[in-house]
Amino acid sequence: MNALILATENVNVAQNIAFGIIAAVMIFAAFSVVTTKNVVHAALYLVVVLAGVAAQYILAAAEFVAVSQVMVYIGAVMVLFLFGIMLTRAQIGKEEGLNNKGWQLGIPVALLLFGLMAYVIVDTYEDTVIGDRTPFSTEGIADQVLSPFLVPFLAISFVLLAAAIGAIVLARKD
Amino acid sequence: MLAVNFLLLAAVLFCIGVFGVIARRNAVMVLMSIELILNAVNLNLVAFALMNNNQEGQVFALYVIAIAAAEVGVGLAMVLMIYRNRKSIALDELSEMKG
Numbered sequence: 454m455n456a457l458i459l460a461t462e463n464v465n466v467a468q469n470i471a472f473g474i475i476a477a478v479m480i481f482a483a484f485s486v487v488t489t490k491n492v493v494h495a496a497l498y499l500v501v502v503l504a505g506v507a508a509q510y511i512l513a514a515a516e517f518v519a520v521s522q523v524m525v526y527i528g529a530v531m532v533l534f535l536f537g538i539m540l541t542r543a544q545i546g547k548e549e550g551l552n553n554k555g556w557q558l559g560i561p562v563a564l565l566l567f568g569l570m571a572y573v574i575v576d577t578y579e580d581t582v583i584g585d586r587t588p589f590s591t592e593g594i595a596d597q598v599l600s601p602f603l604v605p606f607l608a609i610s611f612v613l614l615a616a617a618i619g620a621i622v623l624a625r626k627d
Numbered sequence: 628m629l630a631v632n633f634l635l636l637a638a639v640l641f642c643i644g645v646f647g648v649i650a651r652r653n654a655v656m657v658l659m660s661i662e663l664i665l666n667a668v669n670l671n672l673v674a675f676a677l678m679n680n681n682q683e684g685q686v687f688a689l690y691v692i693a694i695a696a697a698e699v700g701v702g703l704a705m706v707l708m709i710y711r712n713r714k715s716i717a718l719d720e721l722s723e724m725k726g
Binding site: 465468469472476479480483484486487492495496499502503506509510512513514515517518521522525526529530533534536537538540541542550551552553554556558559560562563564566567570571574575578579580581582583589593594597598602605606609612613615616617619620621623624 | 628631632633634635636643645646648653655678682685689694695696697699703707708717719
């Protein structure tokens with residue numbers, strides 16, 4: 454059970470420290486997203502979580518995914534969320550009644566789920582060390598997307614088209 | 628870097644997202660919690676790509692990002708429509724279909 458001890462062989466210390474700091478910030482921000490009483494603050498904390506995820510992608514040698522994360526999530530999805538908050542006229546400042554009546558039920562569910570997943574993960578990958586790899590290239594992603602995953606790629610294009618048209622039809626005034 | 632680090636972080640994010648989906652009453656907040664869950668899954672996919680030295684995981688993560696963008700677009704359009712019809716986006720008031 455030396456899995457959670459940082460100083461094992463073949464482990465990059467700087468990478469681990471960066472991971473730990475970013476992970477702590479992310480967990481704090483994610484917790485704030487689900488507990489804050491202010492809808493706009495929740496959206497801004499969500500930006501912190503998404504930026505943290507992008508930083509973890511860079512630590513995991515996935516630069517292209519990190520850039521996509523920043524552009525799609527922080528750029529586009531957050532603007533959508535802020536517009537959604539604005540158009541549904543959320544109160545400025547603290548708001549009561551953001552939680553369900555039986556919201557306490559979520560605590561045991563989340564804790565049980567985490568206990569189960571943590572047990573399985575630690576049991577399976579206890580001592581798996583991710584060593585230094587040759588860095589992935591964006592070219593490799595292009596090769597994957599445009600040859601073996603071409604059909605899902607086209608399918609996703611149609612899904613996005615259908616979602617865009619559907620969103621326009623749903624949000625139209627008449 | 629230990630594989631457990633990434634996977635445990637993703638598990639924590641996932642559970643916080645599940646808590647948010649259960650606890651929140653405001654539809655926009657529920658959508659935000661769903662984004663947390665999707666990001667946890669993406670983090671797992673990228674970590675597995677790194678672990679197996681195989682870029683397919685990153686391709687999956689990109690596809691999940693695309694699906695998440697579509698999902699949030701349609702979801703917010705639905706929330707806006709519900710707000711326009713009912714002047715409220717509290718999810719527990721949407722009970723017309725209850726038998």
